[in-house]
Amino acid sequence: WVLAVTAQTPTNIAVIKYWGKRDEELILPINDSISVTLDPDHLCTTTSVAVSPAFTHDRMWLNGKEVSLSGGRYQNCLRELRSRASDVEDEQKGIKITKKDWEKLHVHIVSYNNFPTAAGLASSAAGLACLVFSLAKLMNVKDDHSRLSAIARQGSGSACRSLYGGFVKWIMGKEENGSDSIAVQLADEKHWDDLVIIIAVVSSRQKETSSTSGMRETVETSMLIEHRAKEVVPKRIVKMEEAIKNRDFPAFARLTCADSNQFHAVCLDTSPPIFYMNDTSHRIISCVEKWNRSEGTPQVAYTFDAGPNAVLISHNRKAAALLLQRLLFYFPPQADADLNSYVIGDKTI
Numbered sequence: 001w002v003l004a005v006t007a008q009t010p011t012n013i014a015v016i017k018y019w020g021k022r023d024e025e026l027i028l029p030i031n032d033s034i035s036v037t038l039d040p041d042h043l044c045t046t047t048s049v050a051v052s053p054a055f056t057h058d059r060m061w062l063n064g065k066e067v068s069l070s071g072g073r074y075q076n077c078l079r080e081l082r083s084r085a086s087d088v089e090d091e092q093k094g095i096k097i098t099k100k101d102w103e104k105l106h107v108h109i110v111s112y113n114n115f116p117t118a119a120g121l122a123s124s125a126a127g128l129a130c131l132v133f134s135l136a137k138l139m140n141v142k143d144d145h146s147r148l149s150a151i152a153r154q155g156s157g158s159a160c161r162s163l164y165g166g167f168v169k170w171i172m173g174k175e176e177n178g179s180d181s182i183a184v185q186l187a188d189e190k191h192w193d194d195l196v197i198i199i200a201v202v203s204s205r206q207k208e209t210s211s212t213s214g215m216r217e218t219v220e221t222s223m224l225i226e227h228r229a230k231e232v233v234p235k236r237i238v239k240m241e242e243a244i245k246n247r248d249f250p251a252f253a254r255l256t257c258a259d260s261n262q263f264h265a266v267c268l269d270t271s272p273p274i275f276y277m278n279d280t281s282h283r284i285i286s287c288v289e290k291w292n293r294s295e296g297t298p299q300v301a302y303t304f305d306a307g308p309n310a311v312l313i314s315h316n317r318k319a320a321a322l323l324l325q326r327l328l329f330y331f332p333p334q335a336d337a338d339l340n341s342y343v344i345g346d347k348t349i
């Protein structure tokens with residue numbers, strides 16, 4: 001027999017960034033972060049997990065290719081989930097798995113991203129969140145989303161925020177064992193549904209410096225990072241929570257852009273410096289800044305993760321349409337050009 005579960009998890013985009021760990025093994029951050037979870041239809045990971053007595057070891061395929069599960073992060077997630085598994089019974093199929101059986105049974109995991117993997121579009125966030133969520137369903141893990149977020153966190157920090165829709169805060173926590181480093185939902189997906197997110201795919205190539213090694217180097221070498229984590233972010237988190245609660249777009253946009261720029265400044269302050277954005281990214285920033293200034297109040301927020309792709313957030317559909325018009329004029333997507341496509345709603349242009 002084979003018992004299987006499929007789940008779909010969207011990616012999330014941080015508007016106050018996580019950058020830097022205080023514990024590499026448990027993945028505990030040096031500051032709180034806040035993100036917005038995208039619509040489940042776009043930029044998501046779909047994962048099917050199966051268990052069968054015929055499986056001889058745990059295996060995983062990502063986008064059709066087998067990947068190794070030997071890394072500590074996968075193993076930590078699998079171990080945590082197995083220890084929390086409960087009895088599973090499927091009367092129709094005549095299957096009965098006891099809590100103890102999960103220690104011996106092996107799982108197969110098949111995962112697909114509908115967007116470029118490791119191109120700075122937070123693919124690990126959707127991937128690890130989906131893996132933990134689908135395995136938790138399969139293994140009948142009874143913990144709530146918040147506890148599951150702490151398991152996903154051990155797969156990839158940003159993954160813990162993808163367990164919820166809407167606006168999500170990852171609380172850094174104080175405990176050494178990480179038990180209070182969890183994600184909580186600040187507002188659900190209906191709270192601010194006027195917002196439209198457009199992603200300008202500047203490059204779908206894999207990034208040169210992974211987030212994991214990039215943030216390690218920043219913590220080891222940057223003098224700015226401590227100021228950011230201790231002085232800047234705590235105040236920004238309070239202001240961002242206010243802006244989200246009040247649907248205050250100008251404040252939201254200013255904080256989002258400032259935090260993205262400071263994150264990239266901290267990357268530049270790393271030795272050797274890390275460049276995630278490229279000339280096209282910089283031109284997009286100038287274009288948005290000019291537009292916002294000419295309107296007198298921000299129409300669009302931009303944020304860039306560990307890659308050159310721009311995530312643009314506009315406050316309503318009208319502003320999004322105008323933004324797209326401008327983008328298509330200044331940055332027409334062409335196969336061999338700087339910018340290859342736009343992802344907006346359910347269309348890729």
Ligand code: DP6
Pocket residue numbers: 013014016017018019027033122124125155156157158159211212213305306
């Ligand atoms: C720039 O979550 O990918 O996207 O915890 O080492 O797996 P690990 O890093 P990861 O880092 C994401 C960094 C970021 C900012 C963010 O999502 O908050």
